[in-house]
Amino acid sequence: MKLLTMTLAIFLLAGCASEAGPEIAAAEVEKSTEPSKSDDAPRPARLKEEPAPSAEGRVIKEERTVLDAERIRISAIGIDANIIDVGVLPNGQMDVPVNTDEVGWLTSGARPGERGNAIMAGHVDSGTGPAVFYQLPDLVPDDEIVIEGKDGKQLTYRVTSVEQYKTSGSPVDRIFDYAFSSQLILITCTGDFVEETGNYEDRLVVTAELMK
Amino acid sequence: MNWKKTFVAMPLSFSLLMSGAALTVSAHNGEKHETPAVSTPASDLRAALDALLSEHAYLAVITMQKGIDGAADFEESAAALQANTDDLSAAVASVYGEEAGQQFKEIWSSHIGYFVDYVTASAAGDEAAKEAALANLAEYKAEQAAFLETATEGRLKASELEEGLQMHIDQLIWAFENYTMEDFDKTYENLRHSLHHMFGFGKGLAWAITDQFPEKFGNTSVDTLAADLRADLNYLLSEHAALAISAMQKGIDGAPDFEAAAAALTANTDDLSAAIGSVYGEEAAQQFKDIWSSHIGYFVDYVTATAAGDEAAKEAAIAALEEYKAEQAAFLEAATDGRLKAEDVEAALDMHVEELLTAFNSYTEKDYAAAYSAIREAYAHMFGVGTVLSSAIVDQFPEKFEAEMPTEMPKTGMGGMADEGDYAAEIAVSLMALGAVSLLAVRRREAKNEG
Incomplete structure (x- = not known):
């Protein structure tokens, strides 16, 4: 009984006096909460009586490489471009980079490597000539797309579909939502250009899945 | 399928989830502002699935401990795990129908049975029986993944589900193995990871269901x-x-x-x-x-x-x-x-x-x-x-939760190449000609000059 009381007292200590450096302390509210390790809890008393931790013991946790996207490379169509952050315009449109040689990554979507859709848009042309995604229609399933992060790490995606939609009939609910898979979605303009609206009639949507 | 009726009449945990909160958030000073909603049909579904799936992981880890210890409450712990399976199956049935719910229950229950086999084999020190239990778990994994891929019409891919299920299996097996080896820190680390892991699966499954039946969830998003x-x-x-x-x-x-x-x-x-x-x-x-x-x-x-x-x-x-x-x-x-x-x-x-x-x-x-x-x-x-x-x-803090998603496609063209006509068709034609490569190369140079 004395032992029990003692261990309970330690429990109390552990409950009150841990000087843990919680992993999510500095995290934004938005960050998902990963369990922190319990290593930092003080538990001096019975440790010696316990067998040494087995070298075979394993801790299984999900590890994902998640990138702050910096460059996109698609060797099949000769693309090697800078990626910048973009948001949403007041009219609800996904924004695009001003520089037509750059690709815009939607910051409110998934980051490359996370579960969900990492969505990137690029111009097909400028006012005077071709732009970064001019060759995007040439992509075919199984072509590879490499995204490089600011830390130099790379993720490779494999094209699963290349689809063309009327701009107003595009599946925005699907594109701008979650997905259990880690996917990359590239968007550009295609179809006929309508002078009156200054807009192309269609959108090209390339979907690619993260390769393991 | 009478969705609305069945979904409202969700099982025990779900109704607890809704009624269990004696709390309400008071309207603040009658201020009216557009606040991102915590409770939407989609996020409610996500929370309900999170609750049942993570509870499954907890009760499974605990029941395996009770099993190897020959604890007096093993039967009741296992019964609680079974009750959780019933609730989870009822949730599946409320979405995909009674038959699917029954099918899910059989498959899901099988993996609990294999975990029990693993515990029994461990108690007997029977390595061959442990291996057999793991082999059965591997078969279960494929069956469960195929079921969910079919039910969600491919929104959840079997290959990815198998990966996730393998992690669930590994977490439970290692929470248990570390327990029998008396490496208790790792036991509880695995327990914590196994609970957390289920929230990822809950989000994925809820997403697939809401994507499949968007109108049943008021077109709201789990994400x-x-x-x-x-x-x-x-x-x-x-x-x-x-x-x-x-x-x-x-x-x-x-x-x-x-x-x-x-x-x-x-x-x-x-x-x-x-x-x-x-x-x-x-x-x-x-x-x-x-x-x-x-x-x-x-x-x-x-x-x-x-x-x-x-x-x-x-x-x-x-x-x-x-x-x-x-x-x-x-x-x-x-x-x-x-x-x-x-x-x-x-x-x-x-x-x-x-x-x-x-x-x-x-x-x-x-x-x-x-x-x-x-x-x-x-x-x-x-x-x-x-x-x-x-x-x-x-x-x-509504501003911290306003991550707006677009409702319209981006405007990704200015028409500078529109005069080229239908360039897609043009390229297709060009590809048939052998000059395709050089043409594309020229285009790329043009594109570069543009910048």
Whole structure:
């Protein structure tokens, strides 16, 4: 009984006096909460009586490489471009980079490597000539797309579909939502250009899945 | 399929989830502003699935421990796990129909059976039988993944589901293996990871269902910052209840893994405090941690008093818990600027304390059926608390949760190449000619010059 009381007292200590450096302390509210390790809890008393931790013991946790996207490379169509952050315009449109040689990554979507859709848009042309995604229609399933992060790490995606939609009939609910898979979605303009609206009639949507 | 009817009549845990919260978020000074919603049909589904799936992981880990220990409450623990399977199957049936629900139940139950086989084989020291159980689990994995891929019409891919299921299997097996090897720190680390893992699966499954039947969920999304906050708090709060229950049982039993269970509970408190800190700042986090830790301490006092048969000390612990409730409620009312009313918070804490004490007292009185009924209630209740707390936070800091998704496609062309005609067709024609490569090269150079 004395032992029990003692261990309970330690429990109390552990409950009150841990000087843990919680992993999510500095995290934004938005960050998902990963369990922190319990290593930092003080538990001096019975440790010696316990067998040494087995070298075979394993801790299984999900590890994902998640990138702050910096460059996109698609060797099949000769693309090697800078990626910048973009948001949403007041009219609800996904924004695009001003520089037509750059690709815009939607910051409110998934980051490359996370579960969900990492969505990137690029111009097909400028006012005077071709732009970064001019060759995007040439992509075919199984072509590879490499995204490089600011830390130099790379993720490779494999094209699963290349689809063309009327701009107003595009599946925005699907594109701008979650997905259990880690996917990359590239968007550009295609179809006929309508002078009156200054807009192309269609959108090209390339979907690619993260390769393991 | 009468969706609406069946979905409203969701199983035990789901209804608990909805009614368990004695709390409501008060409208703040009658202000009207567009606030990102925590509770939407989609995020409610996500929370309901999170609750059942993570409870499954908890009860499975616990039941495997009870099994190898030959514990007196093994049967009731296994029955609670079975009841969870029933609820999960009912949830599946409410979406995909009775037949699918039954099919799911058979497949899902099979994997619990294989875990039991693994435990039995471990108890007998039968390595071949352990291998056989693992082989069966591998088969289960494929069957379960195929079922879900078919049900969700390919939204969840079998290959990815198999990966996730393998992680679930590994986490449970290693929580158990480490337990038998008395590497208790790793036992509880795996337990914590196994709970957290299920929230990812819950989000994925909820997403697939809402994507499949968008109109049934008012076209709402499972993937919002508010829904993520809710899930994070749900995870930490339900894990708190789970670990507190285990630590109290281990404490009264003088079990060798008591300290590891208590340390896991402390790590959970650290994470919860940090989550509070990410919203209300460091000082508030420390204050929260002190208050929150105090109630864990009073539960310990209660366990100690029970072990000593000291009724006066038990009364003292109960009285201390009363004081804690008031202090915790005042803290949350102040932090949320009155969005959470102290009396409502006290009522919710009252329920939490009652559930944990009932679970513990029933356990010590060997009324294990009552113990596991209280354990399931205590676990589900925390999802109501998480919902209400996240609602208050989102209402208080709406700007932090406004991550707008586009409703329209981007404008990605200015027409500079429109005169080229239908370039897609042109390229197709060019490709047929052998000059394709050089043409593309020219185009790329043009594109570069443009920049």
